[in-house]
Amino acid sequence: MTAFILVSGMFTGPHVWHDTAARLTAAGSDVRTVPLGGLGGVPAAPGAVIDLESHIADVVAVIDSVARTTPAEIVLVGHDYGIHPVLGAADRRAESIARIVYLDSGLPQDGVPALASVADRHLREEVMRRAAEDGSRSAELPPPAREDWQLWGSVAGVPDSALDRLTELAEPQPLGTLLQPLSLTGAVSSVPFAGVLCTHNGAGIAMVQARVDLGEPSLQALADPRVTFFELATGHWPMLSSPDELAQTLLQAAAGEGHRLAPANAAEPPAHLRPFLLDLPAAPVERIAHVDLHLPSARGPRPAVLIMHGGPVPAGARPTPREWPGMVGYARYAAARGVVGVTVDHRLHDVTDYERAADDVAAAVELVRSDPRVDADRIALWFFSGSGLISAEWLAAPPPWLRCLAANYPVMAPLPNWGRVGSRFSPADAIAHAGDLPVVLVRVGLETAEIAVTVEAFLGAAKESGANIEVVDVPDGHHSFEAVDPTDASRAAVHQVMRSVMGHLTA
Known part of the structure; x- marks a missing residue:
């Protein structure tokens, strides 16, 4: 059996996985969705500081629960910001994880905060302004208005009703989760992983291969034969726009299927x-x-x-x-x-x-x-x-x-x-x-x-x-x-x- 642990991105919670989780369960998988502190209807304890480390602890707790109760291969799936707590947790429990899936996310590095993965300069500046005014330990970033979700990723394919619900249930993002650097020991590098690229959001396998070909050091691990890639022809929210296709892709990723990149030093020049x-x-x-x-x-x-x-x-x-x-x-x-x-x-x-x-x-x-x-x-x-x-x-x-x-x-x-x-x-x-x-x-x-x-x-x-x-x-x-x-x-x-x-x- 495969146990999928699904971790959502900014402003959201377990509710975004509803349809995809149902399809994975129907396929015979054990599925857990992680409620991160301060998000997804999980209030913070009085006086508690919510930062990246506290979200990592949330994921670790679910990993430990699955490992104690279920004889299954654990696959961690991180969407958007969710890949940061996923990597932090996998680094602490590498021996328990069979595979990590990067779902239309960045490629976080040790010592780098999640804010660095936000492409929009204006949004990064807004985070820094709020942190300076209110203090990074307590400040929050308000969720987007309905018409502003596209600033965080393409909403192509998301039905109007799903976008309405996404907006209704969205919660402020604690700034500590974006500003605290990710701390990795390196243990996570032993865990195979897969990348799922949502092409309507702007990235595809050919683009990633081109970046690897250019010799960017941080991307050379993507050509490891244990790493595979998939494309979904949809926007940044495939769990809302294409839950069937996403579930099938996650099952294939868990099985080690997918496209493998050529290394930068391949025999044929890039x-x-x-x-x-x-x-x-x-x-x-x-x-x-x-x-x-x-x-x-x-x-x-x-x-x-x-x-x-x-x-x-x-x-x-x-x-x-x-x-x-x-x-x-x-x-x-x-x-x-x-x-x-x-x-x-x-x-x-x-x-x-x-x-x-x-x-x-x-x-x-x-x-x-x-x-x-x-x-x-x-x-x-x-x-x-x-x-x-x-x-x-x-x-x-x-x-x-x-x-x-x-x-x-x-x-x-x-x-x-x-x-x-x-x-x-x-x-x-x-x-x-x-x-x-x-x-x-x-x-x-x-x-x-x-x-x-x-x-x-x-x-x-x-x-x-x-x-x-x-x-x-x-x-x-x-x-x-x-x-x-x-x-x-x-x-x-x-x-x-x-x-x-x-x-x-x-x-």
């Missing part, structure tokens, strides 16, 4: 390090600060195109993005056409880094325009993937020297699990002010649904405003098609978009 799909001659390269200039053979001040990598990219990734074959390939192609191709390193290391990444891009533009080998009045900016949001300020107020803006498979709005990135980064709003600026957008037909939605919303806004936009379609292309789909159709698309960008620069 997508971002695969050769560019065109064979292009190398150009002389000059490195200045955070840019590389790929110089054409033509004399005199030449137009320039600045190529911005996507992300987030871990700060320790090597080689850095300006040396990735795809970025270098486009820069070499530009140089072969008589244009200075510029690859740029910017500090988009996390979804909270857009402001400094945008500042890095602006600094790179000024650096390149001041170079005597560059025609400062003929510049193009080219954004890839996650850097698409940075295009907004250039669309909102295009300078006269900006001759073209291009974007390959861009993310044009924050994904649901990114929180509020800021009004500065809304290309769909900015395009109304782009005037006659030529915009060239490469759209891939096999884009992830969550990114594709942002692209279509941007294109809809562009059409409504009468923007000067050209769409280059790659119907059978995936995100990063230049690396993962080196087909004739992909090569044709690269030639087409390069002709368009070069045409606007040299006209």
